[in-house]
Amino acid sequence: MTRVWPLLTGLAIGALALLPARLLLPAPPLSAASVSGSIWRASLDGAAIGSARLGPIDLSLQPGALVQGRLQWQLAGAVTGRLFQGASGGGGEGLTGTLAGTALPGLPLAGLTLADTGITLDVDGRCRSASGQVSATLAIALAGQTSLNGAPRCDGAVLLLPLASPDGRVRLDLALTAQGWQGRLAIAGAAPAEALALAAAGFGRVNGETVLNREASW
16 A cells, blocks of 8 residues: 555646646736646746736746645746745745736836745635835835835735835835735825825825825725
């Protein structure tokens, strides 16, 4: 019997590797115009997260992760790193690259850049761990600032991404779940002309700050 188990394990892994990639990939909020290949090696054409464009992405299964009880793919494309999925959940590790456009419609963002970012979610999409750095490029200058930076973290089941400009005058607080996201963009000390223009764009005044609140499902 002990000799049978390695054979059965090998057959199971081989059968799994030949499954069409579309059975497991992609999963919301990741989408793709088309998915080809197998679980072993797949190609995502027109990959995107929300409306943030990734372009073509290639994924290669890493066999060594199978002994840890999880499927793990190496990414090649606009974003590099690893995606993984197991019985207790999934996520990404060492994610590095730029998402053109914005995955968060309604916020004035031109893109997001990931630097060695890692996120682990359980099977219900609840945040379990987060690390690395994220930078956001603003589509318009706000209070003279064009970029925001911060580190993702978990707050209970929610993935939080607090971003701020170098001078701290512009802050974007994002809360992301498996269902969707909420964002609060706040500007301290906006000039009167800028505050007037932002009011016309949907910003309001809260405790002396110019604030925009947005939320959406994936």
